[in-house]
Amino acid sequence: MRVLVTGAAGYLGHAVIAALAERGHEPVAFVRDATKAPRQATATAVGDVEDPPSLRAALRDVDGVCHLAARARVRESLTDPLPYWRTNVNGTLNLLDALTAGENRASLVLASTAAVYGTTATQPIREDAPIAPTNPYGATKAAADLAAANVAATGQLGAISLRAFNIAGAVDGHPDRDFTRLIPKVLAVQAGLAGELGVNGDGEAVRDFVHVADMAHAFVLAVEACSPGEWRAYNVGSGHESSINDVLATAERVTGQPVRIKRNPPANEPRVLLADSRRIRQELGWQAPNSDLSQILSDAWNALTSSYATRE
Structure with missing residues (x-):
């Protein structure tokens, strides 16, 4: 398949391009800057999801789309929501419009999130949760999912939304440099790129971390499985329960040094947030062989230190 990957220059985009290429597909990187396209991409298309003409041009002769382009910082969305609606909703609508404008019926896989469920008390979270x-x-992201589901119901395309929980690790030496996320921030502290890590409360909040390589493989399986006229949501998580303190202890083992932390008051956040990923395992045969916490942090640490050593 020839698969367009929006947001290909990002952290997850690099991993998805690599996974598609390894599977024998032809990944096309849709990026705003051609110099940032992943090296495994078969071709590069320059554009923006907020620019419909560039989307329509990029979709010519494409069999599938992995839609990753989005704004993805929760706290930033609270203080500046309009750019999130423009990119995450309007960008997806532009893509759906371009996909349905011609006769080509490309498969569509959307990068969705556990954030659509809010703070549900029932754990682990299933796809039928409110x-x-x-x-x-x-x-x-919930609005983008619903728009894709509505369009798929017309028979004009097949779509799958992959609801990720906490993606971490690294593929092909490409680290996650978003230090607002827990594991990148911990490792930034260890590498001397940040002063300390703020830990809310007692550090016993539990999360579900999935290796970015395993997440990327989910995209490959999903784009192969889309069926015209159908939309499906899948939760993607490792099934491993890891507390914040577990992450700190693992980071200390991997890096060989204690983590500098600052204890903050408890935050208004879920005590437990876990994925029920049985549906994607049973229906698509997905597994998470790389999602042991030690491997996630080891791969992320090696990619981060190698990346910054190369820059010096």
């Missing part, structure tokens, strides 16, 4: 986002980021 959609109740508590922030603009989650709300915009």
Whole structure:
């Protein structure tokens, strides 16, 4: 398949391009800057999801789309929500419009998020849990999912939404440089790129971390499985329960040094957030062989230190 990957220059985009190429597909990187396209891409298309003409041009002769382009910072979405609605919702609508404008019926896989569920008390979270986002980021991703489901119901395309929980690790030496996320921030502290890590409360909040390589493989399986006229949502998580303190202890083992932390008051956040990923395992045969916490942090640490050593 010839597969367009929007947001290909990003952290997850690099991993998805690599996974598609390894599977024998032809990944096309859709990026705003051609110099940032992943090296494994078969071709590069320059454009923006907020620019419909560039989308239509990029979709020529494409069999599938992995739609990753989005704004994805929860706290930022609370203080500046409009750009999230423009990119995450309008960008997806532009893509759906371009996909349905011609006769080509390309498969569509959307990068969705556990944030669409909000703070549900039932754990682990299943796909039939209520959609109740508590922030603009989650709300915009829920809206994008619903738009894709509505269009798929017309028979004009097949779509799958992959609801990720906490993606971490690294593929092909490409680290996650978003230090607002827990694991990148911990490792930034260890590498001397940040002063300390703020830990809310007792550090016993539990999360579900999935290796970016395993997440990327989910995109490959999904784009192969889309069926015209159908939309499906899949939760993607490792099934491993890891507390914040577990992450700190693992980071200390991997890096060989203690983590400098600052204890903050408890935050208004879920005590437990876990994925029930049985549906994607049973229906698509997905597994998470790389999602042991030690491997996630080791791969992320090696990519981060190698990346910054190369820059010096």
